[in-house]
Every structure is written in C-alpha cells, then in structure tokens.
Amino acid sequence: MTVTDLLSYEDALEAFDPVMGLEVHVELGTRTKMFCGCSTTLGAEPNSQTCPTCLGLPGSLPVVNEIGVESAIKIGLALNCEIAEWCRFARKNYFYPDMPKNFQTSQYDEPIAFNGYLDVQLEGGEVFRVEIERAHMEEDTGKSTHVGGATGRIHGASHSLLDYNRAGIPLIEIVTKPIVGAGARAPEVAKAYVAELRELIKALGVSEARMEMGQMRCDVNLSLRPHGREKFGTRSETKNVNSLRSVERAARYEIQRHAAVLTSGGTIVQETRHFHEEDGSTAAGRIKEEAEDYRYFPEPDLVPVAPSREWVEELRAGLPELPSVQRKRIQADWGLSDHEMQSVLNAGAIELILATIAAGADAASARKWWMGELARRSNEDGIELAALPITPAQVARVAALVAEGSLNDKLARQVIEGVLDGDGDPDTVVEKRGLKVVSDEGALGSAVDEAIAANAAIADKVRGGNLAAAGALIGAVMKTTRGQADAKRVRELILERLAAQG
Amino acid sequence: MPGITREEVAHLGRLSRLELKDEELDHFAEQLDAIIGAVARVSEVAGEDVPPTSHPLPLTNVMRPDQVRPSLTPEQALSSAPAQEQQRFKVPQILGED
Amino acid sequence: MTDLTKLTAAGTAAAIASGEASAVEVTQAHLDRIGAVDEKVHAFLHVDTEGALAAAKTVDAKRAAGEKLGPLAGVPLALKDIFTTKGIPTTVGSKILEGWIPPYDATVTTRLKEAGVVILGKTNMDEFAMGSSTENSAYGPTGNPWDLTRIPGGSGGGSAAALAAFQAPLAIGTDTGGSIRQPAAVTGTVGVKPTYGGVSRYGMVAFSSSLDQGGPCARTVLDAALLHQTIAGYDPLDSTSINAPVPPVVEAARNGNVKGLRVGVVKEFGGEGYQAGVVQRFNEAVELLRELGAEIVELSCPSFDLALAAYYLIAPSECSSNLARFDGLRYGLRVGDNGTRSAEEVTALTREAGFGPEVKRRIMLGTYALSSGYYDAYYGSAQKVRTLITRDFERSFGQVDVIISPTTPTTAFPIGERADDPMAMYLADLCTIPANLAGNSAMSVPCGLAPEDGLPVGLQIIAPAMADDRLYRVGAAVEAGFIARWGHPLLEEVPTL
Incomplete structure (x- = not known):
C-alpha cells in the first residue's frame, strides 16, 4: 500500500469546509428477489438460488416484487419523502461480470421517493438535519471470489469465481443531498446518519440492515472547499464502507487526505476509492480510460409503478413508531436523564x-438487568448485548422470580449466569442449582432464632436500638441458608423477634 | 449533424465491448454515418411539445406476490458455463472493482 | 393416401382426431419432407426427430385412451430459433449462442407442448432477428421456395420458407419491425403480429423489448387463428403481457365477412419505391374488398414517414442493452481465454467473433443513440415520433375499422442484392414498422403474384390493439375471395422442389 500524506485533522478543518454526500444501499429482507421468485435466504450453496431471470439467460424477463415496492415506499415515507405518483425502472448499462445482464435494473430520473430528510442526534444532544435527495429501487449483483492472488484480492488474481445467489436481491439506494455545515463534526454526522438510518430500516421491518453481513453498505462522497467559498470542490467516492465506525473513519481520512493534496498545491481527482479496515485508509480504484456513460433508458420489460394515493396513505398510517420518536417517549416513560438514555443507546439495549x-x-428491572449484569458480561466477553445467549423472555422470567420473592438479586445473578452458561431457562437453572430463596417461614424462623442465640451480644445491641447491628445477624442467617433467604424478610423477622422498632 | 468518425466508432466499440478490427472501423464509420444521416430526421420533431412514448402498453403496477418459486438446480444454472469451478462460474481475471 | 404434408393444420388435426391418420404418420411425413428438401431450402437450423416423434406418440396414445384432443393436437410445427426450448439447442441464428442448450422452455414453447403441437425443430433466422432476408443468419441463408436464389424475407425466413416448402403446416415467428409479415408476404403465406402484449415474450430472446412480439405463421387464415388461440393470453412471467381474454380470432377466421366494414387506405403507404406489380395486386385487393361490401376510406398518416427512422433508433437502442448479456462468461461462446487475458478483454474478443456485422452495426448504433449528449436528439426524438404515430393510428381508427397496405414495397429480392447496403435492406420494412411502434395487431395475407416476376405479394391488414379478431375477419374474406377468383390457393403455384 502506498503511504499517503495526511494533514492533521485540526489543520484540515482550519483551512477547509467539508461537503459530504452519502449513498446507502439497503438489501431488503423480502422472501424473494426483486424481479424473480428465487429465494433470498443467506448461506445457501453457490448458484442454488438462481433462475433464468437472475442469471440473465436469453429470453428471461423480470416481474416486480410487490413487497419490494411496498418497502421502498415505507422507507420513503419514514424519511419524510414525497412518493412518486408514477415512476419507471431504468436500465443502467455497464459491463461487469457480477452483473448477469450487464445492465442493472434501477431507477434513474424517476425515483419512487424523493425530497425528504432525516434528523440525527449527535453526542451531546445536538440535532442535525440530513436532507434526502431520493430513495430508489434497484437490484444487487452476484458475488465474485478472486482466486490465485495473494490475499483473495482482485489485484493479481488469476481468475474469479461467480455465485449469482445474491444477484437480483432487492436494494434500496438512499442518497442524501450534499451535507454542508457539519464542519469538524462531518465524520460524526456521517456515522450518526447511517446509524439512525439503520435503526429506522430495522424499525420498519423491511431489512435487518446488518452491516457486517453487507445488508447495508455506504458510499461516502467527500469534497473540501476553502471556507467562505460557495462552489463545491472535486469529490472522491469511497465505496462499500461496511460499519458505522468505518463510515466515520473513511470520512475523516478523506478530509485529511484531500486537505493534504490541496494545501500542497495538488488537485483532487474524481475517482472511486476503497476503504481499508486494517488502518482506516482509502486507496484509489482503477483509473478508467473513459468517463462512465451508463446510457440509462426506461426499462422496456417492465411497466411503470404508479402507487395509488390510497395505498401510500395506507402505508403511512401503518408505519411503526419511528426510532427517534420512540427514543423520546421511552426516555420520558422510563424517566431517564440524557446521560442514562445515551448509555442505553450506546449499549444497543433499547x-x-x-x-x-x-x-x-417492569421497565426498571428490565433496564437494570440489561444495563447491569448483562452489559458487564457482554463487555467481558467482547460481544454485542444482543448476541448474548439469553432472550428477553428469559430476563423477564428472572425479573418475575425476583418480584415474587423467589429470588433475591444475588440469586438472580447466579440464575442469569446459569442461563448464559447454557444450563437452560431460568426455572431449570433454579431447579438444577437449588437457587430458591428460603421462604419457608418455619425454616427461616429457626435460622433466625439460631442466629440470635449464637450472637447474644449483638442481639442485645439491636434490642438496645442499634439497628445497624442487625446486619451481622442477617449475615449469619444468610450464611446458614447459603444465601438463599430473602434478606428483607430476614431483617423483618429479626426485628420482630427482638422487638426493636426501626 | 456531425459525421461519424473512425475514432467515434472505436469509442462505441469500447463502450459496447467489441474488439473491432481495423478494417471494420472504416467500414462501420461509413455505414453508421449513412444510417445516422438518414435517421436524424426524427429530430425534426425535437422542438415539438410531444410527450415521449417509451412503450406501447398503457399498463401500470404489474407486480407479483413475494412468493418463492423453484430455482434452477446449480447443475442447470451452470450447465452452459464455458468454465466452472467449485459450483461457480469461472471467469478470467476481473480488472478493478467498479 | 393423400399427401399429409399438403393438408392444412385444421385438416391435419381433423384427420388425427378421426383416426384417418396418426400423429406419428403425420410427423414422419413432415420429417421425410424436411429430409428431402431442406438441403435446398435450409429452413431449419435443428431438426428434433426424436422429440417430434415422441410428442406425436403421446398424442396418439391420448387419442387411443379416449382423451379429448385440442384443436391442434398432433399437428407439426416449425419453431423460430429465438424461443428457448429446454434441452434443444437455441441459437437465435448467432454464433455467440452456438451449442447453447437452454435449461428452460419459453411460455410459447410450453403452450405448444401442452396443446399437443409437435415441434419438428428450430428454424433459421437473421441473427437476433435483425434483418429482412435471413441472410444475416450465422448459419447460412434460407432460400425462398418460389425461387431458391431469392430471399424468403426476414428475420423469420426459415419459418415462412418451411410453410411454403410444405415442411410444416404451422410455424412460429417473431415480429419486431415486420419479421413475421414480410416473410409471409414474400413466400405467399399468412403471418400475424398479434397486439403487443398478446403473446408472452417469456423465453423469446429479446431484440427490442418494446417492439418484439411472437405470433403465428400458417398457410391459411384459419390455421393462423388456431395457432394464435393456442399461444396467446396472459402470462404472469411477462410483465408486459395483457391480462384480458384473447380476442375471438378463431370465430372471426371462420366468419370472413367485410360487409359494412370501413377499410382505410393510407396515402403514405405508397409512391416512390413501390414495385408496380405490388401496387397492382394491392389495388386489386382494395377492389375485392369493395366488391365484398367494405367501405374504402382514404386516410393520411403524415408521421408514418418518420416511422422507419424512429424504428432504427429505438430498436438498436434496446438491442444494444439486451445483447450486453452475451459476454462469454455464463453461457455460449467464449473466445480468447488464454489464462492471461482479463474478463473484459475476453468479453470483447468473444463479442467481436460471435456477432455478425448487422448485429454489431445495430449495437453500435444503439450505443450511440443512447450515449450522453445524443440521447435527446436521437432516442428522445424517436420516442416523440412514436407518440405521433400512435396518434395517427388513433385518429385513423376513429374513422375506419382496419387499415390496409401492401405488406412490402417489393417482392422477394435476389440473395446478396442488398446484403451490404443496410439502408436498402431497411426499406423492406417500410410498411410494417408503424404497427410495431404503436403496438397494434397486423397480418399479411397473400394477394397474388406480381406480374413482372411471378413472385408473391402480401396484403397487410392493421387493426387496433386487442382487436386482432378484425384481422382474421378481413383476412378470411380476402383469402376466400381470391381463392374463388384464382380457383385454388396461391401456394398451389409454388414450384416443385
């Protein structure tokens, strides 16, 4: 990899104002592909989910997936877009081996959704509005594996192998208008936008939007202009950035790289670049001899999509609560401070x-377990909270056992551990490990009596009004019951017997 | 309308992935020039306020339910492949990512 | 026993249904005929002897079991090599698909099979249906049975020649700018381009998607109607397929009657470039219709003068994109893969070697018309012309029920005459193109032999979209009127091969 000069981030922002454009591709979670009935299930054998249409065989024809269109409209509505009354698909013509027809069925000057916005919240609570240019429908390409090169990279490979299972899976491309005015926070805005978009897509139920699975990918367009200048600079386009962190890093890197080139008197070449996860850098793609000319024209194998206003309104009415609204409501409902809310969000626990x-x-115990014991465990294990081997239903069961007094917090933690260790659901763990709170009043009563008899001096102190001394007696009871007593009840019994008033 | 040059034919050949031979460049330049010259008449209506027709059908909203249909088997899918490996289509090295 | 190859399709089906002849006998008779004459005619690219006989046996078995047979069960058919046939080579007349065996059937293929129609084989055609003479086939030209040194029309010359040479009573063609009608005209047969969307395009290798339409070819109007009925109708696999009942074409073909019908004659379909004998036979057809009770109305459709130009921008534009998939990577020919060349280079070498000159010309023409800077002037303007032509038709069909014209300006020209003069070749489709641009239905029926060369002349009938039945009503009347006048069908005059 060639080493590129970078200007320090601070110096770059001192001299320039960054302008960004973000293009996000979302793979829809439809059962079938956009234009044929092939399954979209992940992980299938190579080329086992293909048909004449998605292989581009001679004579094959596309038919639009109704849920693909519906999902596009939902996304458009959630992004505050206008929905086209009439729009067409277009062919984007270019040759590439992962694209069976050598044109991509997409939309060109008639996107299904246009002119919207998405408000994103930055750290510290500031809200930044990202304007949406358009959201349009298109199809994914096949997957190539490069063989014979050093690292499976395209460069130096002797040949490539193509699997078309992914070819034709519906994509929605969401394009922002130029994002100006973010200044030094541009990379943060980029990350927050993609994060917010991901939450929104998930809330709509149109895709799982898992970036690590390539279900959501972002192209980062970036240019710099000297402060005070109206005209945008030449942009670079960093393709297929695959995580939130990478989006931020790619934007940051490009700001520093552009700034270095511009301040040293160079010019930025309009080009596509690739992001390298290892060091957060970007590198130029192949320089094309001739400018792209996609020769778009209306797709003659498909008829126009003209969503009726009734349908659009029906879909609008059926939209779920959107993440930003939901967050505000939840924060109020749960009575969380901004800071607490932020940690819930950061933990991905909502x-x-x-x-x-x-x-x-109940809300408090649900939050307590996820943000306490389980958050600690996910940190320790270095995995996402959602990836822990415990379900919300199991956590709810633990909370219920605590609420009914069958478990105390200490035992509950042990139960959770048992579930995480794969010992089964909470009731099974309780059973197996014998973790039930001793609630048999008789047994507990004799344990209390024993403790009082064995610690006469301390019992006297309690009788004398020193309530703090009761702690030692409680500890003794807990010891004899191997921690399985309800501490609150033990305290009550001790005070009752010693007739001390708290 | 400008005439079609040999260079333009070469450009069209590259855009449409045809490795044209030298003699073809001249021959096609001449023929394409003649054809373009003849069909350029359509631009007589360019200024007219006429909506374009890209398709003869007045249909809209032809869609199918999101229901899985049987795919080809991988053997069928690959049955005509000029080369294959690991149940995938084997193609020569690809230049650059798009 | 009568010569089974001389029967009509309707007659053949009746003979099979009544047990007069078995489907196997009928099929064998046609296979024998192909064996005897196809060396001269070259109508077929592939003859599926085994498959045809097996299909015929199935029909015979069904009859023996007392099952009710469809109206074309057991009737042999020649399928244009542009429809995919599972397990049977499909080349589209191109080297780039040499040896390609599709893993699926076109909807038309499926419907033929379901109807018990016996597919004899795949017929020759201009490469990717681009041409008017079948000379652009990568597998050599087809001869016109009326004069083997002349072209049988194109692109569906193989299908038309197979009918005229009595190799099959039925054939399927496709019509993008006249590829069913023009071959029908120059071979003295019947050819119909149904309404766009009337017959599924699924599995029909695309040339120009917004113009292509598959349709029936036959020796009689009734046979064409029976075949039309068999292949037409809604197909959920083709988004541009019309979801409505098929117009009553068979009923119309049985009821040829033009009394009171208003028939339009368009002024722009005539004049310079029209062969005298063609004009003469056309005028006789007009007179015949008048005698049969039709009202003849003179019309003007000024935008038709721009139809050819618009067509030669729209069709190449769509084809440049449709044919991009032939890249040597997934199926068909691959050239130059020596282990060091890139996919890009191999694709360019494959396409250079696999496509013939006419296909390359049109791909480049379309690439040009769509490229940035030229789109508005060429593709965009051509679409406006399309609107104007549609309006001319709409206005005309407010005044008349059908429009008639010569199908082609001239009779069959000698092989080689226009081979390297694309503009001269394109003129063959002058009269047929407007119906494709507007999506109307149209037919060609024989209307005699041109006095100067003794070659067939076709009468074109154009009806509005989804009024295909009118074509058959008028076609049947014209057919019956001429047979009464001549004393026999035109094809009885075709030379013995």
Whole structure:
C-alpha cells in the first residue's frame, strides 16, 4: 500500500469546509428477489438460488416484487419523502461480470421517493438535519471470489469465481443531498446518519440492515472547499464502507487526505476509492480510460409503478413508531436523564429492554438487568448485548422470580449466569442449582432464632436500638441458608423477634 | 449533424465491448454515418411539445406476490458455463472493482 | 393416401382426431419432407426427430385412451430459433449462442407442448432477428421456395420458407419491425403480429423489448387463428403481457365477412419505391374488398414517414442493452481465454467473433443513440415520433375499422442484392414498422403474384390493439375471395422442389 500524506485533522478543518454526500444501499429482507421468485435466504450453496431471470439467460424477463415496492415506499415515507405518483425502472448499462445482464435494473430520473430528510442526534444532544435527495429501487449483483492472488484480492488474481445467489436481491439506494455545515463534526454526522438510518430500516421491518453481513453498505462522497467559498470542490467516492465506525473513519481520512493534496498545491481527482479496515485508509480504484456513460433508458420489460394515493396513505398510517420518536417517549416513560438514555443507546439495549418489558417485566428491572449484569458480561466477553445467549423472555422470567420473592438479586445473578452458561431457562437453572430463596417461614424462623442465640451480644445491641447491628445477624442467617433467604424478610423477622422498632 | 468518425466508432466499440478490427472501423464509420444521416430526421420533431412514448402498453403496477418459486438446480444454472469451478462460474481475471 | 404434408393444420388435426391418420404418420411425413428438401431450402437450423416423434406418440396414445384432443393436437410445427426450448439447442441464428442448450422452455414453447403441437425443430433466422432476408443468419441463408436464389424475407425466413416448402403446416415467428409479415408476404403465406402484449415474450430472446412480439405463421387464415388461440393470453412471467381474454380470432377466421366494414387506405403507404406489380395486386385487393361490401376510406398518416427512422433508433437502442448479456462468461461462446487475458478483454474478443456485422452495426448504433449528449436528439426524438404515430393510428381508427397496405414495397429480392447496403435492406420494412411502434395487431395475407416476376405479394391488414379478431375477419374474406377468383390457393403455384 502506498503511504499517503495526511494533514492533521485540526489543520484540515482550519483551512477547509467539508461537503459530504452519502449513498446507502439497503438489501431488503423480502422472501424473494426483486424481479424473480428465487429465494433470498443467506448461506445457501453457490448458484442454488438462481433462475433464468437472475442469471440473465436469453429470453428471461423480470416481474416486480410487490413487497419490494411496498418497502421502498415505507422507507420513503419514514424519511419524510414525497412518493412518486408514477415512476419507471431504468436500465443502467455497464459491463461487469457480477452483473448477469450487464445492465442493472434501477431507477434513474424517476425515483419512487424523493425530497425528504432525516434528523440525527449527535453526542451531546445536538440535532442535525440530513436532507434526502431520493430513495430508489434497484437490484444487487452476484458475488465474485478472486482466486490465485495473494490475499483473495482482485489485484493479481488469476481468475474469479461467480455465485449469482445474491444477484437480483432487492436494494434500496438512499442518497442524501450534499451535507454542508457539519464542519469538524462531518465524520460524526456521517456515522450518526447511517446509524439512525439503520435503526429506522430495522424499525420498519423491511431489512435487518446488518452491516457486517453487507445488508447495508455506504458510499461516502467527500469534497473540501476553502471556507467562505460557495462552489463545491472535486469529490472522491469511497465505496462499500461496511460499519458505522468505518463510515466515520473513511470520512475523516478523506478530509485529511484531500486537505493534504490541496494545501500542497495538488488537485483532487474524481475517482472511486476503497476503504481499508486494517488502518482506516482509502486507496484509489482503477483509473478508467473513459468517463462512465451508463446510457440509462426506461426499462422496456417492465411497466411503470404508479402507487395509488390510497395505498401510500395506507402505508403511512401503518408505519411503526419511528426510532427517534420512540427514543423520546421511552426516555420520558422510563424517566431517564440524557446521560442514562445515551448509555442505553450506546449499549444497543433499547430493543432488548422493550422486548423484556413486552415479556412482562417492569421497565426498571428490565433496564437494570440489561444495563447491569448483562452489559458487564457482554463487555467481558467482547460481544454485542444482543448476541448474548439469553432472550428477553428469559430476563423477564428472572425479573418475575425476583418480584415474587423467589429470588433475591444475588440469586438472580447466579440464575442469569446459569442461563448464559447454557444450563437452560431460568426455572431449570433454579431447579438444577437449588437457587430458591428460603421462604419457608418455619425454616427461616429457626435460622433466625439460631442466629440470635449464637450472637447474644449483638442481639442485645439491636434490642438496645442499634439497628445497624442487625446486619451481622442477617449475615449469619444468610450464611446458614447459603444465601438463599430473602434478606428483607430476614431483617423483618429479626426485628420482630427482638422487638426493636426501626 | 456531425459525421461519424473512425475514432467515434472505436469509442462505441469500447463502450459496447467489441474488439473491432481495423478494417471494420472504416467500414462501420461509413455505414453508421449513412444510417445516422438518414435517421436524424426524427429530430425534426425535437422542438415539438410531444410527450415521449417509451412503450406501447398503457399498463401500470404489474407486480407479483413475494412468493418463492423453484430455482434452477446449480447443475442447470451452470450447465452452459464455458468454465466452472467449485459450483461457480469461472471467469478470467476481473480488472478493478467498479 | 393423400399427401399429409399438403393438408392444412385444421385438416391435419381433423384427420388425427378421426383416426384417418396418426400423429406419428403425420410427423414422419413432415420429417421425410424436411429430409428431402431442406438441403435446398435450409429452413431449419435443428431438426428434433426424436422429440417430434415422441410428442406425436403421446398424442396418439391420448387419442387411443379416449382423451379429448385440442384443436391442434398432433399437428407439426416449425419453431423460430429465438424461443428457448429446454434441452434443444437455441441459437437465435448467432454464433455467440452456438451449442447453447437452454435449461428452460419459453411460455410459447410450453403452450405448444401442452396443446399437443409437435415441434419438428428450430428454424433459421437473421441473427437476433435483425434483418429482412435471413441472410444475416450465422448459419447460412434460407432460400425462398418460389425461387431458391431469392430471399424468403426476414428475420423469420426459415419459418415462412418451411410453410411454403410444405415442411410444416404451422410455424412460429417473431415480429419486431415486420419479421413475421414480410416473410409471409414474400413466400405467399399468412403471418400475424398479434397486439403487443398478446403473446408472452417469456423465453423469446429479446431484440427490442418494446417492439418484439411472437405470433403465428400458417398457410391459411384459419390455421393462423388456431395457432394464435393456442399461444396467446396472459402470462404472469411477462410483465408486459395483457391480462384480458384473447380476442375471438378463431370465430372471426371462420366468419370472413367485410360487409359494412370501413377499410382505410393510407396515402403514405405508397409512391416512390413501390414495385408496380405490388401496387397492382394491392389495388386489386382494395377492389375485392369493395366488391365484398367494405367501405374504402382514404386516410393520411403524415408521421408514418418518420416511422422507419424512429424504428432504427429505438430498436438498436434496446438491442444494444439486451445483447450486453452475451459476454462469454455464463453461457455460449467464449473466445480468447488464454489464462492471461482479463474478463473484459475476453468479453470483447468473444463479442467481436460471435456477432455478425448487422448485429454489431445495430449495437453500435444503439450505443450511440443512447450515449450522453445524443440521447435527446436521437432516442428522445424517436420516442416523440412514436407518440405521433400512435396518434395517427388513433385518429385513423376513429374513422375506419382496419387499415390496409401492401405488406412490402417489393417482392422477394435476389440473395446478396442488398446484403451490404443496410439502408436498402431497411426499406423492406417500410410498411410494417408503424404497427410495431404503436403496438397494434397486423397480418399479411397473400394477394397474388406480381406480374413482372411471378413472385408473391402480401396484403397487410392493421387493426387496433386487442382487436386482432378484425384481422382474421378481413383476412378470411380476402383469402376466400381470391381463392374463388384464382380457383385454388396461391401456394398451389409454388414450384416443385
């Protein structure tokens, strides 16, 4: 890799104003492809989910997936877009081996959704409005594996192998208008925008939007202009950035790289670049001899899409609560400070907590378990909270056992551990490990009596009004019951017997 | 309308992935020039306020339900492949990512 | 026993249904005929002897079991090599698909099979249906049975020649700018371009998607109607397929009657470039219709003068994109893969070697018309012309029920005459193109032999979209009127091969 000069981030921002454009591709979670009935299930054997249409065989024809269009409209509505009354598909003509027809069925000057915005919240609470240019429907390409090169990279490969299972999976491309005015926060805005978009797509239920699986990919267009200048500079386009962190890093890197080139008197070449995860750098793609000329024209194998206003309104009415609204409501409902809310968001715990509440837990205990014990465990294990081997329903069950007094917090933690260790659901763990709170009043009573008898001096102190001394007696009871007593009840019993008033 | 040059034919050949031979460049330049010259008449209506017709059918909203249909088997899909490896289409090295 | 190859399709089906002849006998008779004459005619690119006999046996078995047979069960047919046939080579007349065996059937193929029609084989055609003479086939030209040194029309010359040479009573063609009608005209047969969207395009290798339409070819109007009925109708696999009942074409073909019908004669279909004998036979057809009770109305459709120009921008534009998939990577020919060349280079070498000159010309023409800077002037303007032509038709069909014209300006020209003069070749489709641009239905029926060369002349009938039945009503009347006048069908005059 060639080493590129970078200007320090601060110096770059001192001299220039960054302008960004973000193009996000979302793979829809439809059962079938955009233009044929092939399954979209991930992980299938190579070329086992292909048909004449998605292989581009001579004579084959496309038919539009109704849910693909519906999803596009939902996304458009959620992004505050206008929905086209009439629009067409277009062919984008260029040769590439992963594209069976050597044209991509896409939309050109008639996108299904246009002119919207998405408000994103930055760290510290500031809201930044990202204007949306358009959202349009298109199809994904096949997947190539490069063989014979050093690292599976395209460069130096002797040949490539193509699997067309992915070819034709519906994509929605969401394009922002130029994002100006973000200044030094541009990379943060980019990341926050993609994160917010991902939440929105997930909330709509149109895609799982898992970036690590390539279900959501971002192209980062970036240019710099000297402060005070109206005209945009020449942009670079960093393709297929595959994580939130990378989006931020790519934008940051390009700001520093552009600035270095511009301040040293060079000019930026309009080009596509590739992002390298290892060091956060970008590198130029192949320089093309001739400018792209996609020769777009209306797709003659498909008829126009003209969503009726009734349908659009029906879809609008059926939209779920959107993430930003939901967050505000949740924060108020749960009575969280901005800071607490932020940590819930950072932990990626919202959905888990909601699901736990839906499974019967109260908000406070749901949050307590996910943000406490489970967050600690996910940190230790270095995995996402959602990836822990425990379900919201199981957490809710633990909370219920605590609420009914069958478990205390200490035991509950052990139960959770048991579930995480794969010992089964909470009730099974309780059973197997014998973790039930001793609630048999008789047994508990004799344990208390024993403790009082064995610690006469301390019992006297309590009788004398020193309530703090009761702690030692409680500790003794807990010890004899191997921690399986309800500490609150033990305290009550001790005070009752010693007739001390708290 | 400008005439079609040999260079333009070469450019069209590259855009349409045809490795044209030298003699073809001249021959096609001449023929394409004649054809373009004849069909350029359509631009007589260019200024007219006429909506374009890209398709003869007045249909809209032809869609199918999101229901899985049987795919080809991988053997069928690959049955005509000039080369294959690991149940995938084997193609020569690809230059650059788009 | 009568010569089974001389029967009409309707007659053949009746003979099979009544047990007068078995489907196997009929099929064998046609296979024998192909064996005897196809060396001279070259109508077929592939003859599926085994498959045809197997299909015929199935029909015979069904009859023996007392099952009700469809109206074309057991009737042999020649399928244009542009429709995919599972397990049977499909080349589209191109080297680039030499040896390609599709893993699926076109909807038309499926419907033929379901109807018990016996597919004899695949017929020759201009490469990718681009041409008017079948000389652009990568596998050599087809001869016109009326004069083997002349072209049988194109692109569906193989299908038309197979009918005129009595190799098959039925054939399927495709019509993008006249590729069913023009071959029908110059071979003295019947050819119909149904309404756009009337017959599924699924599995029909695309040339120009917004113009292509598959349709029936036959020796009689009734046979064409029976075949039309068999292949037409809604197909959920083709988004541009019309979801409505097929117009009553068979009923119309059985009821040839033009009394009171208003028939339009368009002024722009005539004048310079029209062969005298063609004009003479056309005028006789007009007179015949008048005698049969039709009202003849003179019309003007000024935008038709721009139809050819618009067509030669729209069709190449769409084809430049449709043919991009032939890249040597997934199927068909691959040239120059020596282990060091890139995919890009191999694709360019494959396409250079695999496509013939007419296909390359049109791909480049279309690439040009769509490229930035030229789009508005060429493709965009051509689309406006399309609107104007549609309006001319709409206005005309407010005044008349059908429009008639000569199908082609001239009779069959000698092989080689226009081979390297694209503009001269394109003129063959002068009269047929407007119906494709507007999506109307149209037919060609024989209307005699030109006095100067003794070659067939076709009468074109054009009807509005989804009024295909009118074509058959008028076609049947014209056919019956001429047979009464001549004393026999025109094809009885075709020379013995």
